[in-house]
Amino acid sequence: MDPALLLDPALLWKFCLAGLAVGSIYAIVAIGFNIIYNTTGIINFAQGEFVVLGAMTAISLAGHMPLAAAVALAVLATMLAGALIEIVFIRWLKDASVLRLVIITIGVSILMREGMLHAWDEKMHALPHFSGTETSSIAILGASCPPQYLWVFGTLAVIVAGLSLFFKLTVTGRAMRACAANRTAARLCGINAKAMVTLSFMLSAGIGALAGCVTSPITQTQYDMGAPLAIKGFTVAIVGGLGNSVAAVGAGLLVGVLESLSVMIGCSTYQDGVAVAILMAILVCKPSGLFGSAEAAALKEF
Amino acid sequence: MLRVLNLEAGYGNLRVLKGVSMHVSPGEIVALIGANGAGKTTLLGAIAGVVRATDGEIAFDGRTIRNAPAEKIVSLGCALVPEGRQIFAPLSVQENLMLGAYARRGREGRAAAHARLEEVRGLFGVLGERQRQLAGTLSGGEQQMLAIGRALMSAPRCIMMDEPSMGIAPKVVKEIFGAVVRLRGKGLTVLLVEQNAKAALAIADRGYVLEAGRIVIEGSARDLLDNRDVQRAYLGKEYRRIDE
Numbered sequence: 283m284d285p286a287l288l289l290d291p292a293l294l295w296k297f298c299l300a301g302l303a304v305g306s307i308y309a310i311v312a313i314g315f316n317i318i319y320n321t322t323g324i325i326n327f328a329q330g331e332f333v334v335l336g337a338m339t340a341i342s343l344a345g346h347m348p349l350a351a352a353v354a355l356a357v358l359a360t361m362l363a364g365a366l367i368e369i370v371f372i373r374w375l376k377d378a379s380v381l382r383l384v385i386i387t388i389g390v391s392i393l394m395r396e397g398m399l400h401a402w403d404e405k406m407h408a409l410p411h412f413s414g415t416e417t418s419s420i421a422i423l424g425a426s427c428p429p430q431y432l433w434v435f436g437t438l439a440v441i442v443a444g445l446s447l448f449f450k451l452t453v454t455g456r457a458m459r460a461c462a463a464n465r466t467a468a469r470l471c472g473i474n475a476k477a478m479v480t481l482s483f484m485l486s487a488g489i490g491a492l493a494g495c496v497t498s499p500i501t502q503t504q505y506d507m508g509a510p511l512a513i514k515g516f517t518v519a520i521v522g523g524l525g526n527s528v529a530a531v532g533a534g535l536l537v538g539v540l541e542s543l544s545v546m547i548g549c550s551t552y553q554d555g556v557a558v559a560i561l562m563a564i565l566v567c568k569p570s571g572l573f574g575s576a577e578a579a580a581l582k583e584f
Numbered sequence: 585m586l587r588v589l590n591l592e593a594g595y596g597n598l599r600v601l602k603g604v605s606m607h608v609s610p611g612e613i614v615a616l617i618g619a620n621g622a623g624k625t626t627l628l629g630a631i632a633g634v635v636r637a638t639d640g641e642i643a644f645d646g647r648t649i650r651n652a653p654a655e656k657i658v659s660l661g662c663a664l665v666p667e668g669r670q671i672f673a674p675l676s677v678q679e680n681l682m683l684g685a686y687a688r689r690g691r692e693g694r695a696a697a698h699a700r701l702e703e704v705r706g707l708f709g710v711l712g713e714r715q716r717q718l719a720g721t722l723s724g725g726e727q728q729m730l731a732i733g734r735a736l737m738s739a740p741r742c743i744m745m746d747e748p749s750m751g752i753a754p755k756v757v758k759e760i761f762g763a764v765v766r767l768r769g770k771g772l773t774v775l776l777v778e779q780n781a782k783a784a785l786a787i788a789d790r791g792y793v794l795e796a797g798r799i800v801i802e803g804s805a806r807d808l809l810d811n812r813d814v815q816r817a818y819l820g821k822e823y824r825r826i827d828e
Contacts, residue, residue: 453682453686453689456675456679456682456683457683457686459672459674459675459679460672460675460683463672463673463674463675464670464671464672464673466634466654466666466670467666467670467671467672468672468683469633469634469653469654469655470632470634470654470658470663470664470666470670470735471655471658471683471684471686471687471734471738472655472658472659472686472687472688472738473655473683473686474653474655475655
């Protein structure tokens with residue numbers, strides 16, 4: 283295709299819509315990064331594997347039970363896996379440097395990837411569409427798209443709203459924010475900081491799994507999809523400003539749409555390059571992220 | 585109420601406390617004074633469970649708490665107002681205070697926590713006026729009041745304060761020390777660490793002087809105020825003049 287196509291508003295909107303759907307997934311992965319980053323300062327590079335694990339588990343379960351139950355169980359199972367990973371690989375390390383922990387998460391991601399290859403196989407799998415079939419479509423402002431897009435947007439909205447309520451209104455949510463703000467002071471208030479870290483891994487894993495389930499019908503799922511997803515999610519987290527989940531939504535949608543437009547003007551080969559190029563540009567020009575403040579960034583270890 | 589025996593503690597290979605023994609009786613205000621680097625903050629940290637003690641004994645209410653987790657110690661009723669305030673800057677004043685009551689969750693209802701919140705606001709009125717403000721936007725003195733208020737929300741029987749006067753206007757220091765005296769009047773036990781030895785000894789019953797990880801002088805606040813060495817080293821009075 284050629285750049286002149288950008289002038290066709292209907293087509294442009296259609297590609298934007300696809301970009302928004304993909305971007306929503308990036309945003310959810312980025313939120314997962316942010317939750318763990320906020321309580322521990324770690325970038326958990328196994329975040330992408332949570333997405334795949336959730337989807338794969340749901341696909342296996344879907345044959346034996348209703349879809350909703352399969353998704354719910356898969357999310358719970360992935361949360362459990364998240365807690366287990368934190369307890370086995372992170373919790374018992376005393377005064378480990380952040381860099382060491384980050385490298386451990388890279389190891390965990392490789393371990394999970396190979397584990398999933400053995401537990402399942404190297405083939406593409408997919409959950410059935412949540413509503414309608416593969417061929418059904420709905421129109422959003424004139425552009426037709428699979429109804430699954432609505433599920434994706436809805437999931438993102440529910441996750442963002444749910445998290446913000448959780449962190450603002452519940453005692454546990456506030457305790458997690460307190461841990462993020464000042465871990466020693468949180469312990470002096472009687473908050474079990476270690477439990478909060480485990481909880482943040484569970485939350486991230488659960489959110490990732492949910493994202494994996496809801497996109498599986500569109501993108502399909504394969505055991506090794508985690509790493510590229512993690513790179514995109516990481517890009518989005520950085521572009522938005524590490525630790526800021528609302529900014530991650532904006533950044534995720536932006537990256538998704540830019541990627542989609544790059545496909546539209548005919549450079550689909552470089553689709554993945556777009557995200558990395560944005561990442562590079564942000565890291566050089568505004569390392570605190572599009573929506574982050576430089577002061578806040580100066581306080582961060584990473 | 586609080587008893588420390590031959591305590592040794594430090595960071596890594598660095599030994600900061602070299603056999604510290606001291607005690608605080610119920611209802612007392614005890615001042616711990618000493619120069620920078622003497623180990624005052626380490627001592628409070630070790631009692632509160634955020635610094636590892638390598639040897640010795642710490643007992644609170646007769647039960648040993650050495651190297652118990654910090655969250656356990658505060659729930660036993662021994663709270664620390666840490667050096668440099670350490671408030672939760674991105675959280676509101678109200679959220680900071682309510683998190684102070686975290687140690688008592690499950691043991692009391694909302695009503696009890698809110699009653700204590702009112703008491704804290706009675707003590708430091710400004711915390712009530714600014715309850716919705718982010719804690720990081722408060723002035724230094726207000727942050728110190730918030731840090732003390734947060735510790736009080738855990739309903740402690742013993743409160744330890746690390747340099748509450750640091751970097752705060754003299755007028756506000758007076759207000760905070762006044763509050764400390766009123767808290768003692770309500771039966772609270774206070775262990776006060778201060779560089780501002782004069783102000784601390786003025787409200788204290790007893791005092792200890794910590795030097796290079798050891799207690800070198802102890803006695804009633806009056807005795808310490810009259811002690812020549814204390815006067816020279818910590819009260820800024822030079823009695824022996826050169827021409828004497």
